[in-house]
Amino acid sequence: MLRRLVCDSLVHSNLHHCHQFSIPQRSLQNSFTLTNGKLNFLCLIQKINVSPRFSSSYSPMGDSRRPLIPIPAVDKANRSELLRALEASLGSSFSSDSICPIPNPLVIVISGPSGVGKDAVIKKLREAREGLHFVVTATSREKRPGEVDGKDYYFVSKEEFLSMVEQNELLEYALVYGDYKGIPKQQIRDYMAKGYDIVLRVDILGAETLRKILGNSAVFVFLVAESEIAMVERLIDRKTETAEALLVRIATAREEVKHVNNFDYVVENAKGKLENAVKLVESNIDAEKAKVRQRSAVI
Numbered sequence: 001m002l003r004r005l006v007c008d009s010l011v012h013s014n015l016h017h018c019h020q021f022s023i024p025q026r027s028l029q030n031s032f033t034l035t036n037g038k039l040n041f042l043c044l045i046q047k048i049n050v051s052p053r054f055s056s057s058y059s060p061m062g063d064s065r066r067p068l069i070p071i072p073a074v075d076k077a078n079r080s081e082l083l084r085a086l087e088a089s090l091g092s093s094f095s096s097d098s099i100c101p102i103p104n105p106l107v108i109v110i111s112g113p114s115g116v117g118k119d120a121v122i123k124k125l126r127e128a129r130e131g132l133h134f135v136v137t138a139t140s141r142e143k144r145p146g147e148v149d150g151k152d153y154y155f156v157s158k159e160e161f162l163s164m165v166e167q168n169e170l171l172e173y174a175l176v177y178g179d180y181k182g183i184p185k186q187q188i189r190d191y192m193a194k195g196y197d198i199v200l201r202v203d204i205l206g207a208e209t210l211r212k213i214l215g216n217s218a219v220f221v222f223l224v225a226e227s228e229i230a231m232v233e234r235l236i237d238r239k240t241e242t243a244e245a246l247l248v249r250i251a252t253a254r255e256e257v258k259h260v261n262n263f264d265y266v267v268e269n270a271k272g273k274l275e276n277a278v279k280l281v282e283s284n285i286d287a288e289k290a291k292v293r294q295r296s297a298v299i
């Protein structure tokens with residue numbers, strides 16, 4: 001269509017050699033859109049140096065002082081000769097920079113009912129993927145066997161936790177089963193500034209609060225077990241809760257699975273298929289990285 005417009009314009013300008021030119025559609029398209037009118041469009045055509053001897057030689061950049069370089073026939077020249085001739089004709093060299101824009105650092109919120117496997121998925125994700133910073137949550141709960149302070153959580157006293165709240169140091173915090181848990185803001189800022197994607201692990205209420213604070217600027221992943229019975233078995237087998245605490249967690253989890261609509265992605269963590277769940281979370285991240293309109297979280 002554009003080519004036909006060029007021809008028509010040339011005919012009307014008494015230039016009858018349109019069929020001899022090999023004008024890159026793209027440069028015409030750009031000029032045409034940018035200049036938006038016949039007058040400017042004709043200016044473009046006048047700037048093209050037309051050589052009757054070399055039908056494919058022209059200077060679309062419009063520099064009349066630049067010597068004309070014939071573009072050799074594709075079957076007569078090697079690739080580097082062609083590249084050089086094309087670059088000379090276009091007036092600039094081809095860049096090897098990535099054409100994809102650099103994606104924004106992502107804030108990934110991983111949530112799901114109690115015992116679904118949030119910690120297990122995050123542990124594997126940490127091993128599988130670089131460039132992620134897993135936010136270490138501050139908590140006032142007791143350390144479980146095997147947990148490391150500063151790695152699994154920052155274990156602080158209730159008083160220390162409340163002082164962090166007062167200083168506005170936490171992005172979000174909550175009292176979870178009698179213990180405080182909160183997300184330190186500065187840690188996120190520091191790692192985002194270094195280009196890391198941020199992974200936050202929160203319970204369902206935490207995810208709801210974060211959705212209110214961050215809106216669509218963060219990506220929310222909901223982990224589920226393959227069934228309710230699988231979820232309960234997993235909690236029983238973990239052996240970290242008393243019978244009463246187990247009952248509360250299971251009753252809560254039943255309600256929590258109904259919150260899936262607040263999330264962007266749902267990932268099944270089925271028994272014995274932890275690796276699959278991790279791959280799915282990774283593909284969620286990859287999909288976000290490939291988005292043309294990137295999320296842009298400000299903490």
Ligand SMILES: Nc1ncnc2c1ncn2[C@@H]1O[C@H](COP(=O)(O)OP(=O)(O)OP(=O)(O)O)[C@@H](O)[C@H]1O
Pocket residue numbers: 112113114115116117118119120121234235237238269270271272273274
């Ligand atoms: N895909 C899986 N297959 C089998 N067992 C799993 C799987 N995922 C997690 N588990 C096990 O289930 C138990 C609960 O997992 P995990 O502690 O990661 O859950 P959670 O969602 O972090 O729980 P909570 O919210 O209560 O802290 C753990 O013993 C874990 O090893």
